[in-house]
């Protein structure tokens with residue numbers, strides 16, 4: 001099994017491989033599923049976590065924004081009648097799917113699944129030619145819409161903030177010039193232009209289009225906003241003693257989770273030089289180590305696990321606080337407004 005340059009997995013024959021759940025043992029340890037517990041899996045994907053949680057005897061409400069994942073999960077729903085509810089929804093809305101008396105656990109495994117990367121027609125991978133799409137929900141603004149219509153300054157901001165791409169201005173200018181002649185339609189179309197503008201050097205470990213593709217995917221799916229909202233929603237939806245477990249694959253996402261737990265555990269603002277001014281009551285206590293990553297053995301089998309980081313918190317009895325997105329210090333890309341113009 002190998003990782004292709006778009007991040008998807010292929011078997012020896014080049015065929016797609018089912019999604020391998022990352023940090024599964026560690027997720028289960030932190031989540032503690034057991035008979036009588038109700039866990040919400042906000043990122044059903046191929047159902048890897050859900051299936052292990054059901055096997056531990058807990059009931060599951062599973063969400064995924066991708067209609068393909070929901071359709072593929074119907075066999076699992078039938079096999080676990082009465083114990084698994086599968087709903088097409090964004091995880092920012094998870095509190096709407098929780099019972100009044102609350103959840104015992106929420107787990108989020110952020111990002112794209114191997115199935116999404118492997119399907120060329122979803123347009124996530126520059127190593128497979130397909131429409132420049134990248135919409136997990138299969139609706140809304142596509143990556144092609146952004147590339148063909150966003151203002152130059154907005155393209156640069158997207159590539160800088162969400163891709164940490166040093167060549168952002170150069171790539172954005174080239175996109176602007178090319179789209180005036182013909183709009184971008186396919187993934188290869190865009191990846192090909194980026195390769196010409198910023199050719200790969202011998203020392204480069206990643207393809208030159210990696211960061212731009214990542215930035216577009218995060219922007220198109222509002223992945224940072226979704227994550228930030230989901231953490232607040234979990235705070236509202238968990239019972240006292242409930243567990244929130246989040247696995248991320250990118251430093252931008254991990255920073256959000258880390259800031260949330262720091263803020264919600266009442267530790268924000270304190271340092272040797274700056275004492276805590278407003279000490280809040282903790283809505284979450286830490287579970288185990290503050291951050292867990294994959295061991296060498298798992299990273300060897302599953303390259304996707306290499307960048308995975310797990311953080312978890314135990315809900316206290318303190319009332320949930322108001323949503324305050326300012327704690328994350330997110331780039332204000334909402335101000336991009338309508339595309340074009």
Ligand SMILES: C[S@@+](CC[C@H](N)C(=O)[O-])C[C@H]1O[C@@H](n2cnc3c(N)ncnc32)[C@H](O)[C@@H]1O
Pocket residue numbers: 019020021022042043044045046047048049050063064065066069089090091092109110111112113114136226227
């Ligand atoms: C990494 S996969 C999850 C894999 C899963 N844990 C497993 O073991 O099979 C991430 C899944 O989350 C879904 N997803 C990503 N962002 C989402 C969001 N904001 N709301 C709901 N689902 C989302 C994606 O469609 C994808 O299917």
